[in-house]
Amino acid sequence: MTRKNNSFVDSLLGFIQDRDEREEQMVYEKMTNLFLSSFWILLLFLLISGTVDAYHNTITVGSFLLFTFSVFIISSILIILRKSGLDKEVVYSEEEYQSMLKKVRFRSALAFGLFLLLSLFFNILFKMIVYKELNFDHVNFLVWMIIGILYGLVSYYYAKSKITIEK
Structure with missing residues (x-):
């Protein structure tokens, strides 16, 4: 990661000292697992919101924003992987x-x-x-x-x- 991203992660997690490579890998692994869990929970909320919208025969702003955010995350990941050649x-x-x-x-x-x-x-x-x-x-x-x-x-x-x- 770049120094800017490292300082952002350090300030986000409250780290004061620098971490060695093993500790950084563990932090990134935990953050990746949390991101994936959060993403699946976001999709579950989108499903629930869409179901409630179907019941009321409407489309709410919340459902639209959840859908837009999900598409943004998926698109961002695909674009980043393609640009870095990891796909x-x-x-x-x-x-x-x-x-x-x-x-x-x-x-x-x-x-x-x-x-x-x-x-x-x-x-x-x-x-x-x-x-x-x-x-x-x-x-x-x-x-x-x-x-x-x-x-x-x-x-x-x-x-x-x-x-x-x-x-």
Whole structure:
């Protein structure tokens, strides 16, 4: 980290003396875990706020701000990783490349399944909240399936483009 960021973290945590590398690594590890936990809690609050908004058939400023903040965090992380070159996967043989592609295929299939299940869940949940009855539409299922397949394919080709073979 830069000296400016180190002084910010030190003042934030109340440190007076400088820390050695091991202690700094431990602090950064703890802060990373707290950030990830906070991010998942933020998404949970967004889900709760969106559910309440669906029940009242409105969109509140709080839900909009939570959504905007979540998108900002995700976008910032992706941009920072891309600018620093940390989003690339490097393999050194064809076997490693095939193994990596197998993992990418599995994750893309998992992304498709998760996207489909969450889309269906939220679609059914919001209809139950708004209309007070379970209403399942096969056309919506087909639409979410097509969108899920497209999402899985895009995520596969995006992840595949990040893998490079160095010899």
